[in-house]
Amino acid sequence: MLGRIAQLRALEGRAAARSAEAKPVFDKRGQLLPRERVALLLDPGAQWLPLCSLAGFMQDNKDPNESVPGGGMIAGIGFVSGVRCMVVASDSGIDAGAIQAMGLDKILRVQEIALLNRLPFIHLVESAGANLMKYRVEGFVRGGELFRNLARLSAAGLPVVTVQHGSGTAGGAYMPGLSDIVIMVRGRSRAFLAGPPLLMAATGEMATEEELGGAEMHTVVSGLGEYLAEDDRHALGICREVVASFPRRQESSASALEALGPHVRLRSSRGDDGMLALMPANLREPVDMRDVIAQLVDGSYLDFKPLYGAQTVCAQGHIAGHAVGFITNNGPIDVPGANKATHFIQYMCQLGHPIVYLQNTTGYMVGKESEQGGMIKHGSKMIQAVTNATVPQLTIQCGASFGAGNYGMCGRGYAPRFLFSWPSARTAVMGGEQAARTMQIVTDAAMARKGIAADPAQSKAQFDKIVAMFEAQADPFYTSGLLLDDGVIDPRDTRAVLAFCLDTISEAAAKQLRPMQFGVARM
Secondary structure: OHHHHHHHHHHHHHHHHHHHOOHHHHHHHOOOOHHHHHHHHOOOOOOEEEOOOOOOOOOOOOOOOOOOOOOOEEEEEEEEOOEEEEEEEEOOOOHHHOEOOOHHHHHHHHHHHHHHOOOOEEEEEOOOOEOHHHOOHHHHHHOHHHHHHHHHHHHOOOOEEEEEOOEEEHHHHHHHHOOOEEEEEOOOOEEEOOOHHHHHHHHOOOOOHHHHHEHHHHHHHHOOOOEEEOOHHHHHHHHHHHHHOOOOOOOOHHHHOOOOOOOOOOOOOOOOHHHHHOOOOOOOOOOOOHHHHHHHOOOOOEEEOOOOOOOEEEEEEEEOOEEEEEEEEOOOEOHHHHHHHHHHHHHHHHHOOOEEEEEEEOOEOOOHHHHHOOHHHHHHHHHHHHHHOOOOEEEEEEEEEEOOHHHHOOOHHHOOOEEEEOOOOEEEOOOHHHHHHHHHHHHHHHHHHOOOOOOHHHHHHHHHHHHHHHHHHHOHHHHHHOOOOOOEOOHHHHHHHHHHHHHHHHHHHHOOOOOOOOOOOOO
């Protein structure tokens, strides 16, 4: 596990190192690097939960040794002037902040999290926009969702603040346009629907960048910007002043967790190194997930119906003062386990307690006895309960997440409020060896019907190829690159991450929003 965590940190560090290579250019322009901007914006010593840090890994570049994760942006939940906010920053040290393959999906996901959890949305913008050399029409069309979400956030009473550190062209100009407050930097900020080259090509008109979309023009003439800053630091200071006028957070259990400074991920204050040994490298080894629950709760926990459907574990406990229900697995989900989980989900909804799913299952039980016992209908009943639960659901993928077990245990397709993976997680429709053996049986049977003898060497080559394909795609770094979770975390940080997320959810429930018919329109 320590080896996998080291790989995770190296991947995250790769993006920071690549961005930092641009420091001489930024210094020459009198600018701060993107991570420096985020660090100055956040409250010193406050907690920070990075999101989707592996977005795009092995997507644009299939070489795991060369692929730079992050999707071209930094995103996370942190505190600005005492207010819990969603913060997104263009990573303009990499390809001038051009939107990468998974960058759009990443920002759409964090906008969704902001809306669900009633978080103000702060965007530090400096982007070259879409890479026209890699233009795809579906990216252009789906890009409209980004602007739609800004309008939805504003209409929900959640302020949208943009600090325009650099250029925003064409669609990028609608980032400030759809923001409630815009802060621009003299001599650096640009926002226009068509830059000088496109303007000349389209209409023959000649104009300078400042005339078309400079910071002074927009703060003095067009009214697009509210505040004119002299440099990045000044702009971030103004942003902190703006956010200081927002409703403050209530006192929460966050104070019980260790504060490690801005832009540093959460860590448990309890130093639970024992978590590292709980999930074996070989997922076929048995695990008692009650040991994981014991590491997460404040004190003791109550095991719900422990003698019935024993492979499915349901329990009640507290995390940093928040009452929660746990659902997890010590093997496949059988008929009693599915019924037990369904009962427990409904009970948690009655109590109003969030549910934490700790995934570790090969799926729903198969076989003649299981099928005759109604596995399909009882598993479907559990999926109905997960789908329609009225309380927030949070998922940690700890070990195996195979087949419909991924669905019944509130995988990405079931919209948990937050979803994180451990480096030991594996996600697939089935295990690689099971898939390969299934195909081998089917292929051998088809050949036998034709009277053709199977070639052992060819069968082995096919078997190995299928196993390799499934194993590569089941890897949590790969699935996180596809945004099938909100990030891969160190198991030791699980309690702190869940506590932070539960605090966020609790604050959202306590907020008295003042919904508007429309978002704030720029006059």
